[in-house]
Amino acid sequence: MTAKLGSAFPNRRSVLGGMAAGSGLLAAAGAFPGFVQAQSSAPIKLGFQLHRTGIGASYGRWYQRTTQAALKLLNETGGINGRPVEVVFEDDGTDPARGAEVVGKLATQHGCDAIFGPLFSHVVIGSAPRAGELKIPYLVCSEGYHVASGMLNRWTLQPGITDVKAQVRAMAPWVTANLGKKVTMIFPDYAFGHDHRDFFTQAVKEQGGEVIAHLAIPPTETSFTRYMPQIPAETEVLYHVMVGPAVLTFVKELGEFYGNGPRPEIFGFIDSLEAVNLASPGLEFLEGTHFWEGHCRNQQPDASVDETFYRAAVGVDATGASLADARDISTYSHMFSTWETLFVIKAGMEAAGYQGPKDRQSFVEAIEAMTTLPASRAHPQGDKIFNGKTHQVFGHQSISKVTGGQLMRVYQTSIAQGQYPDAVDYTQQSF
């Protein structure tokens, strides 16, 4: 289409002729000749599969804000290959069936060049096959092991956030060495939780510890007290990870259950408290417990310049709350992934000399060729290593302790601690 418009670059007669022929398209082109002339300066359009509603809504709100902040920076600093970038946000209701539809809509109706942004693993697993059919790059921010396991396809990549398998492997040695060796796990009963169950259990075993009980909780559950008696009394470490709208209830009921009586050490994934204020009534018992954080919610004393810049750009204060509303707590440990993914897209498209959808394949190949991603404004969470074969990125993880109501980092893993042998080589698969 653009070629046709280019060749029709107007003299007055041809425009009039075109209009007389009733071509609305040509008329529009005649009215805005600037776009016609510079066909390669048309905006690059990226689709964002957003959990605006449904159980992922609090993540969605912050994923959108983070992406908009990243987009602003991206466009201020020259866009991609000098072209401006647009992001089309489309709600998937945190639902896998709708997720696949959204992928289709973004690709065909909006004509996006690539799609990114989904977090919840069931949505990713439900949508990735559709992206593969449409042959559109699909960059997920989901933490799930489903990318690196080989379950998905060559069009699906995860360059923005470390997967669960690497996260838990990196942290297990610290947990068993510092908190205890007999672990009980509480996790949501779907793909994401199963990754935790499988890989943390294995990692603890490798450290000479043992997971003595698994408590799988349906992700739509609203009441949790009934599960807690199943925590064996000899538990030394209680490992919890929970998602969805009921996370605050879960943690509160955990507090009610243990109260001021004796309790095991508690190690949680911050997912259990993303978008939740640590100062909420009923959470006092969390003082002294530990959390995994992908990106420290409370600004740490040694925060890098890039980290501080990112925090301000997204509009988050030093405690992780929105600058506009102190009660609006961010999903700080996860949302950096959308920011970093957008800049990976920039790097990939520039390396591939991306012009339009025909270059999608070379764009994927350009990302597969990436290896080290140094800490920078584009990667405020820290440096990372990308594995082109498994389409998975690896970064540093933090373990924080609740101290005076603040999450203070007590340990940071190295990248190598999380890495594991490849289970797939996507580069050998056809497009």
Next chain:
Amino acid sequence: MAFGPFLLLALMEGLVTAAVLALTALGLSLVFGVMRVVNVAHGAFFMLGAVGAWFVTEWVGNPPALGFALALVICPLAVGAIAALANGLVLKRLNYDPEATIVATIGLLYIFQQMALTLYGPDARPVPAPFSFRVQLPWFGYSGYKLAVIGAAAVVLAGVWLVLNRSKIGLVMRATQIDREMAQAFGINVDRVYAGVFAMGAGLAAVAAVLIVPIQQAHYLMGGDPLLLSFIVVIIGGLGSLRGTLVAALLIGLSDGVISVFFSPTLAKIIATLLVALVLVFRPQGLFGRQVTR
């Protein structure tokens, strides 16, 4: 944990479920019994009650007990008013045709859900409990508020029973339930009774929601589970039978508590649904329902 305290916790959890469920299911049962309307929007009224409680407590601020007490009064009235309006605008115009009202209440469900999504947003928000003390038992701690929920629900249930059996309003409602045309012939304004019953049914769901929301948080999708469980209870107890509803709510609530503590909550739901299937096959009118011969 030893068996004794384990069972105690299971029963306490079960009683909380049963108390809230009895209120919700009673509303559903009442609407069906009197109006012969299968109200699929019942869960949405429950949700509106919880969301309303958030708005009221947010508006009042401190002390939380005052906001909660106000919510307990305002929300059921407001939800009841919305229900009466929906009745007048939609159900009445369909002449309470059973099939049409099912579809219409499904529509209402979506309208209320989207309304909440638009005005309240997609997040789960906590509502502070009016008081927070923990009962520290020797084996585990338990929320004092949950125990209060059981008591409050019992009081409301007793009140409803009194209204239905000892007041003129109850008499009129029962008369309408037994024979609508005869009631009309005796000068009962059936339209007004229907509006009142629909409002009362929704109001009961809202009371249940206000009671549970400090435990569960308010969320626009929270109506699904109460709706399903209420249907289970009402079918097992017998549609339209209040006694049956209460017994079934206790049965489902306690078995849900015990089975989910000892085995898994999923199994509890499976068994409850299986029970519904068995009741439908062997005793379609429900445990306490009467055969409808008309």
